[in-house]
Amino acid sequence: MAALPDFTRFAMRVFVAAVLALFLIPFTGFPVASETVFSSNGAGSAAPPLPFDRNISLDIECHSGTPPVLELVLRDGGGRVRAAGFDFESDGVVDLRLPHVREGVIFRGVPYREKGSYRMTVTLETGSGVIERLFSVSFVDFVWGRDNFRFANDGPFENTTDFVSKTVIEWAEDRFGELDTDHEMLVLYLMYSLYKGSIGRCYGFTGLQQFALERPGSIPPPYRSVYAIDERDEGVINGVDWLQNDMVFANFVSGGKALAGSVERATLDAELAAIKASITGGKSIIFGYVGNDLHHSMTVYGFFEDLDGGKTTLLAANNWIREQGNNVYSEDAENIVVDFSNGDAPLYWFDLTRQKMRYIERFFAIRREERYDLNRGDFVELLEDASRRVVRQRRIIVLVENAGEAYVGSAPGAKTGYIKGQTVRGLPAIFFKKIDYNYLFELPLDEPSVLVLNKRIFNKQKGAYKDVNLFTIIPTPSGFRSVVQTRVPVPFLSALTLSISGNGVALAKNPAGLEESLP
Numbered sequence: 001m002a003a004l005p006d007f008t009r010f011a012m013r014v015f016v017a018a019v020l021a022l023f024l025i026p027f028t029g030f031p032v033a034s035e036t037v038f039s040s041n042g043a044g045s046a047a048p049p050l051p052f053d054r055n056i057s058l059d060i061e062c063h064s065g066t067p068p069v070l071e072l073v074l075r076d077g078g079g080r081v082r083a084a085g086f087d088f089e090s091d092g093v094v095d096l097r098l099p100h101v102r103e104g105v106i107f108r109g110v111p112y113r114e115k116g117s118y119r120m121t122v123t124l125e126t127g128s129g130v131i132e133r134l135f136s137v138s139f140v141d142f143v144w145g146r147d148n149f150r151f152a153n154d155g156p157f158e159n160t161t162d163f164v165s166k167t168v169i170e171w172a173e174d175r176f177g178e179l180d181t182d183h184e185m186l187v188l189y190l191m192y193s194l195y196k197g198s199i200g201r202c203y204g205f206t207g208l209q210q211f212a213l214e215r216p217g218s219i220p221p222p223y224r225s226v227y228a229i230d231e232r233d234e235g236v237i238n239g240v241d242w243l244q245n246d247m248v249f250a251n252f253v254s255g256g257k258a259l260a261g262s263v264e265r266a267t268l269d270a271e272l273a274a275i276k277a278s279i280t281g282g283k284s285i286i287f288g289y290v291g292n293d294l295h296h297s298m299t300v301y302g303f304f305e306d307l308d309g310g311k312t313t314l315l316a317a318n319n320w321i322r323e324q325g326n327n328v329y330s331e332d333a334e335n336i337v338v339d340f341s342n343g344d345a346p347l348y349w350f351d352l353t354r355q356k357m358r359y360i361e362r363f364f365a366i367r368r369e370e371r372y373d374l375n376r377g378d379f380v381e382l383l384e385d386a387s388r389r390v391v392r393q394r395r396i397i398v399l400v401e402n403a404g405e406a407y408v409g410s411a412p413g414a415k416t417g418y419i420k421g422q423t424v425r426g427l428p429a430i431f432f433k434k435i436d437y438n439y440l441f442e443l444p445l446d447e448p449s450v451l452v453l454n455k456r457i458f459n460k461q462k463g464a465y466k467d468v469n470l471f472t473i474i475p476t477p478s479g480f481r482s483v484v485q486t487r488v489p490v491p492f493l494s495a496l497t498l499s500i501s502g503n504g505v506a507l508a509k510n511p512a513g514l515e516e517s518l519p
Helices: 006-024 164-176 181-194 202-214 234-252 265-280 376-393
Strands: 057-062 070-075 082-087 105-110 116-126 129-139 285-291 295-306 312-317 333-338 347-351 356-366 395-401 403-409 415-419 422-425 431-435 438-444 449-456 469-476 479-485 496-501 504-507
Touching (some): 057 295, 129 265, 181 395, 181 431, 202 295, 234 356, 376 469, 395 449, 438 449
Antiparallel strands (some): 403 449
């Protein structure tokens, strides 16, 4: 075969380099050479478009940073609809004509390179005529590999830092003054009551991200971006811990944002409007939500609105997966759907990493404050309210930290707690909640309970077993008293059985058959 001319070889090298730059470099934008503009002339028919048809599902999805790689996804089970044209109302598009790895993707590309707000019209052709669908697209600047952490808000990260129960006490004493043991226990009880499923620093993560986005150059040296921060940097991580507590207290204690109870549609509308206004105003915003299995926060940096169907999709940066430096596709670029016309599940998102649908009960627009001046009176009232609740309910509060298994049981076999990798609730009179490998029990005051602790948790990052801690709050006629037991000696090869009653906590002989009757 004859050798290629020099010019041809040069042109091929330029093309390959351009493709690699498009997909592999997270910090630079997409190519800006002139591209084809898609017109929205539909099928060329002069007939007016057909009315909106809710049975034809057309959505915008995105799993990139900015500029966003948009996917237009058409879901039409009957195969009776096809794309006829696109009008992005911009200076051009980068159309990524790649093999469609997902069914229904009718366009994948970068129609908008600069942050801002845009309108988009998609023309669909049906057997009865054409349908025009109008969307708005708004986004700010957020680049994966620059503006996100490179480590996850997960177990390995937590294992490199001080345990959260230690830092929350230090934070509370710094912000509000010295606490006695009883008040420390109330703080821990309130903290574990707030968590839903796992311990996290999501508001601290998103808060620091937001601070850096709003104030370039604010990241402490030697780091130049959020992505560069080392998860072992105790100074930065301590700041994240305290920021987490500041934000939660300011918004959910003093700020009046409710985590439970009924929520009005008008409240959700107002929160959504605040998120949209922030994005169209050029600023990302923190999105906090309470779902069916999680209380979490993310950074919203864009949204897509179906102007015909009323559906809004929020584009948010999650913070769970490590080494996310790819600005073109990230599992953690979440698409949160707000569709109030869907009565059964109006707020939801599909978690690609966990491969599960997550449903949202309520959400909040959280603004990052320059500084937090926390109200000590609110803190005092919070503790007094918790104290009154403990006395009124006449239930023993038990907090267990860092045990592989913890459950309350009885010899006949009924148990409540976490056993052999599963949560069991065989004793309806006992309230139980698991937060990672930490447990909250609320037990009857008037009868002794048997608590079984089993298995130690090994910290791979520090090369040592974690301390098992046991904190107990016991109501009394005049108030309550606390029992604090740190470094509880749980055996390595057997379980530790404790008797808990109004008289206190003591070692107990294992009731016959208690451990042997594990499910």
